[in-house]
Amino acid sequence: MPDSASGSSSNQSRALTPAPAVSLAEYRNQGGFQAIERASASPGGGDSVLGEVRAARLRGRGGAGKLVADKWQAVRDAVAKRGGPPALVCNAYDADPRSLIAQTLLTRHPFLVIEGLALAAHAVGAREAYLYLRSSNREGYETMTSALTQARDAGVLPRLTVTLTGVDVGFMGGEESTMLQVLRGFRAMAAQRPPFPAQVGLNDLPTLVQNVETLAQVATVLRAGATAYLKTGSADTPGAKLITVIDASGKPTLVEATFGMTIADILAGAGASVTPATARAVVVGGPEGGALPPDAWSTPYDFAPLEDAGVIVGSGTIQVLPATTCMVKWASEQTEYLTKESCGKCIPCRTGTKRIATTLAGIISDVGNEGDLALLAEFADYVPDGSLCGFGWHATHGLKTAMRYFADDFKRHLAGQCPTGTCVPVRSHRYATKGVL
Ligand code: SF4
Numbered sequence: 001m002p003d004s005a006s007g008s009s010s011n012q013s014r015a016l017t018p019a020p021a022v023s024l025a026e027y028r029n030q031g032g033f034q035a036i037e038r039a040s041a042s043p044g045g046g047d048s049v050l051g052e053v054r055a056a057r058l059r060g061r062g063g064a065g066k067l068v069a070d071k072w073q074a075v076r077d078a079v080a081k082r083g084g085p086p087a088l089v090c091n092a093y094d095a096d097p098r099s100l101i102a103q104t105l106l107t108r109h110p111f112l113v114i115e116g117l118a119l120a121a122h123a124v125g126a127r128e129a130y131l132y133l134r135s136s137n138r139e140g141y142e143t144m145t146s147a148l149t150q151a152r153d154a155g156v157l158p159r160l161t162v163t164l165t166g167v168d169v170g171f172m173g174g175e176e177s178t179m180l181q182v183l184r185g186f187r188a189m190a191a192q193r194p195p196f197p198a199q200v201g202l203n204d205l206p207t208l209v210q211n212v213e214t215l216a217q218v219a220t221v222l223r224a225g226a227t228a229y230l231k232t233g234s235a236d237t238p239g240a241k242l243i244t245v246i247d248a249s250g251k252p253t254l255v256e257a258t259f260g261m262t263i264a265d266i267l268a269g270a271g272a273s274v275t276p277a278t279a280r281a282v283v284v285g286g287p288e289g290g291a292l293p294p295d296a297w298s299t300p301y302d303f304a305p306l307e308d309a310g311v312i313v314g315s316g317t318i319q320v321l322p323a324t325t326c327m328v329k330w331a332s333e334q335t336e337y338l339t340k341e342s343c344g345k346c347i348p349c350r351t352g353t354k355r356i357a358t359t360l361a362g363i364i365s366d367v368g369n370e371g372d373l374a375l376l377a378e379f380a381d382y383v384p385d386g387s388l389c390g391f392g393w394h395a396t397h398g399l400k401t402a403m404r405y406f407a408d409d410f411k412r413h414l415a416g417q418c419p420t421g422t423c424v425p426v427r428s429h430r431y432a433t434k435g436v437l
Helices: 024-029 034-041 047-055 068-082 101-108 110-124 138-153 176-184 212-224 226-230 263-269 303-309 327-341 347-364 371-386 390-394 397-405 407-414 426-430
Strands: 087-092 128-134 161-167 207-211 240-246 252-258 279-284 290-292 317-322
Touching: 024 110, 024 138, 034 110, 034 212, 047 068, 047 110, 047 212, 047 226, 068 110, 068 207, 087 101, 087 110, 087 176, 087 212, 101 110, 101 128, 101 138, 101 212, 101 240, 110 128, 110 138, 110 207, 110 212, 128 138, 128 176, 138 161, 161 176, 176 207, 207 212, 212 226, 212 240, 240 263, 252 263, 263 279, 263 317, 279 327, 290 327, 290 397, 327 347, 327 397, 327 407, 347 371, 347 390, 347 407, 371 390, 371 397, 371 407, 397 407
Parallel strands: 087 128, 087 207, 128 161, 240 317
Antiparallel strands: 240 252, 279 290, 279 317
16 A cells, blocks of 8 residues: 555554555466455355454444444345345445545555455355446546456456446435435435345345445455454454545545554654644544544544544544634534535434534624533534434534534633634624624
């Protein structure tokens, strides 16, 4: 992987992801496709692949961090119960438009993705796969089309048909049930679960939906072996994660970090020079992530510690906020963005995010009062508790972390002063100065 930030002494060895390879010959020279050839030749169907992935304790990289083997087993159980063959959907849609993860994997590691797809399909018995990506990712589309043709001509994918589908339906396009709705030809809205895709998905068949980075890790696990893989990353999460680091000027850099590295080490590995004097906070998890102050930058990058700190792996981005950032304004802008991206299907998310946004706008505009803090705290729980999909469940991390770590910013705004002097109290200028409020 490019610009690797892995290799901290506390988290054993470097990530095992191979160097980029965009031609079949290059990939084969690295030992590519040996894992799928071995698996295809071994008796017992996909049992050996499933067993290796379970032994490696591989967790999904799409955000939730579920054990991949459990997901595969659920699909196999559903096939045994309801019939098959199952479908396979690879989520290569960077929901967060600032993320470089999917586009980099598709353009620099196309064969690694194809081998991961083939291994997952072999493990669950899928014959049809869909590669779902952003239509704006032209280079990824063309690179994958060429790589699939090369792989097919070389007889590497004898039993798998792969269809590329490019769409651009905003942030919600990356949500699992929304993706299946789009592939079925419906509007980009989330669907009620259960039934889960593993039970009833595309064409009413059991469907395995797997993030593109997870599939690349599947190929890495099968190539290196579970024993070697377990020596990388943290005790809870073996292996590495691609992370898009966005510095204070907005410049993104993709790094690969082994799980368990601290946020500060990852930032340093990406060349983002960050001190409390130059940065107010770092946002971990993308548009639905939360903001951490300097004394939390030593948090290990791993599912449980991030959750304890109030943030998420989410879209795999870490963004540096400049020292002049007012955190009330930041929470307001983040929530405004989410109000526009919500699919609007359920009330807690649709109206809850708007209520939060307008309340924050009021505080910024010097028309807030102490009661607003209680109202925001109530909505911060009401939205995730009542929402239908992951979008709503994570929509208030920004607000919650802003209120938890930067409570003084809210107090100062309620006292009529922006803590960094950067907010423009539009309504007070327009009305209060004329004596209306
Ligand atoms: S939580 Fe939000 S995005 Fe998800 S279904 Fe409800 S309205 Fe749509």
